Amino acid sequence: MQKVIEIKERSSTLIERRKKKQKRNFIILLVLLGIVLMFLLYFQTPFSHIGKINVDGQKIETEEYYIKHSGLSTGDSFWRFDPKEVQNRLKNQPTVKSVTVERSWLNEVNIQIKENKHMAILKTGDRYNYVLENGELLSSRTTVNQTNLPILLDMPDRKFRTKLVKQLKRLDADILLMISQIEKPKNTTNSNLVQLYMSDGFEVKVNVTNLASKLQYYPSIVAQLGSEKKGVINLEIGGYYNTFKLEYK
Missing domain, CATH: 3.40.50.10960 (Rossmann fold)
Structure with missing residues (x-):
């Protein structure tokens, strides 16, 4: 009789564990689906595109000159450009001594120029x-x-x-x-x-x-x-x- 009771208790424990595991897996799945949905929604919003391009350090050439030669435009994808490629394009300009290109919160791009004097x-x-x-x-x-x-x-x-x-x-x-x-x-x-x-x-x-x-x-x-x-x-x-x-x- 005692063995039957032990088997039932063990079975109940296993069932309870299985339910908790299923519940945990379900929550994880919901979180993953939520993240995917957020990403999909994000890429449909203006925040996934370049909203503003900031240029700093220029004196010889204008801000518009460097934006033009960067190859970037407002409205372009915020994530589909390589900052190093943009830097290399700008380094080809005779006035550029050094340059850094960085993404900034939320959808801005910062270009820091050091010019040849x-x-x-x-x-x-x-x-x-x-x-x-x-x-x-x-x-x-x-x-x-x-x-x-x-x-x-x-x-x-x-x-x-x-x-x-x-x-x-x-x-x-x-x-x-x-x-x-x-x-x-x-x-x-x-x-x-x-x-x-x-x-x-x-x-x-x-x-x-x-x-x-x-x-x-x-x-x-x-x-x-x-x-x-x-x-x-x-x-x-x-x-x-x-x-x-x-x-x-």
């Missing part, structure tokens, strides 16, 4: 191009706004221009501001030589490969010469000074 202005005939710190040129224009930048005269070779810009980047700001124009001198066998026309009336000849290290001494050289002794300071090999009369006789 203007380092000089290239003058070719009556056309002007801004020269960026990576040596690239911006589209030509007839007028320029930044008159404090050195003007490069007829310097079409990009490799040479890039070497020059790298040296200009290393200069102290006060010395860079003193450079009015730069050109490659004619009638010279030295392909690395450049001639600088300074705002204080002096001229400087120096190799582009060590322009920054040589030009750091310019203020002290001028101080020793005196402002009334205008002429040419040659830093190509060592350093010496000639009056304009002696240099161009």
Whole structure:
């Protein structure tokens, strides 16, 4: 009799466990179905599409320029683009030094731009191009706004221009501001030589490969010469000074 009672109790326990397990499985299924339904509903709402594209850090080009070249548009799927691909597209733009692209709550995309700076202005005939710190040129224009930048005269070779810009980047700001124009001198066998026309009336000849290290001494050289002794300071090999009369006789 006791065995029969034990069997019945065990059977009741098993049935109860089975019911609890079925109930738990049913709840899990409902939750999963609910999640799937939420996803389906989400992708039918405006929140699953790009609602706004924010661009920050731009100064040279406009916000609209970078949005256009990102390949993104409001209304595009918020999840069907790869931020790295967008970054690579933007890095192909000459003004872009670095960029990050991130999704933001709820349906916004943030683009953070770091631009290559203007380092000089290239003058070719009556056309002007801004020269960026990576040596690239911006589209030509007839007028320029930044008159404090050195003007490069007829310097079409990009490799040479890039070497020059790298040296200009290393200069102290006060010395860079003193450079009015730069050109490659004619009638010279030295392909690395450049001639600088300074705002204080002096001229400087120096190799582009060590322009920054040589030009750091310019203020002290001028101080020793005196402002009334205008002429040419040659830093190509060592350093010496000639009056304009002696240099161009």
